[in-house]
Amino acid sequence: MLEVNATITGFSRIDFDKKKIRKVLRAEGAIIRKESRKLVARRAIASAPGDYPARQTGTLRHSIKLKVSKPGFLVVIAPYKTSEMSAFYPAFLNNGITGLPARKDRKAQLKNGKWRVAPRKNYMIEALNHRRETSRAAILNALQDSLIPRK
Numbered sequence: 001m002l003e004v005n006a007t008i009t010g011f012s013r014i015d016f017d018k019k020k021i022r023k024v025l026r027a028e029g030a031i032i033r034k035e036s037r038k039l040v041a042r043r044a045i046a047s048a049p050g051d052y053p054a055r056q057t058g059t060l061r062h063s064i065k066l067k068v069s070k071p072g073f074l075v076v077i078a079p080y081k082t083s084e085m086s087a088f089y090p091a092f093l094n095n096g097i098t099g100l101p102a103r104k105d106r107k108a109q110l111k112n113g114k115w116r117v118a119p120r121k122n123y124m125i126e127a128l129n130h131r132r133e134t135s136r137a138a139i140l141n142a143l144q145d146s147l148i149p150r151k
Contacts (some may be wrong), residue, residue, distance in 0.1 A: 022068075036051060040061050052126075096117055098114060099114075
């Protein structure tokens with residue numbers, strides 16, 4: 001999570017240009033989305049535990065979306081469940097799966113503590129970490145440009 005705070009004293013009124021902040025937030029969000037999609041774009045039959053998930057069909061890559069709040073001051077980049085997914089498998093890739101495969105009679109299967117699918121690297125966190133300082137600087141510059149103090 002990225003949070004920026006600023007304080008200005010000695011002025012009776014401050015005008016705020018919202019367009020500049022919204023524009024920068026959307027642009028930085030798009031760059032982080034592109035970076036996270038790039039991390040899961042490696043084409044392979046399977047990925048190793050502790051590595052980024054490999055692309056087989058591209059469903060995971062296409063499920064990473066950028067959503068902007070109505071006021072425009074909140075940007076969320078995350079994988080979302082699509083119609084191509086029978087279950088939300090980005091959660092399975094991130095957390096891993098223990099136990100035996102599902103039974104044919106659909107009764108609960110015992111957990112044996114062994115990884116059936118070991119956790120993969122978190123590509124969303126890595127993409128944010130790659131861009132954290134650059135994004136913070138861009139947002140801070142846009143915030144400074146958008147605040148106009150009046151006496």
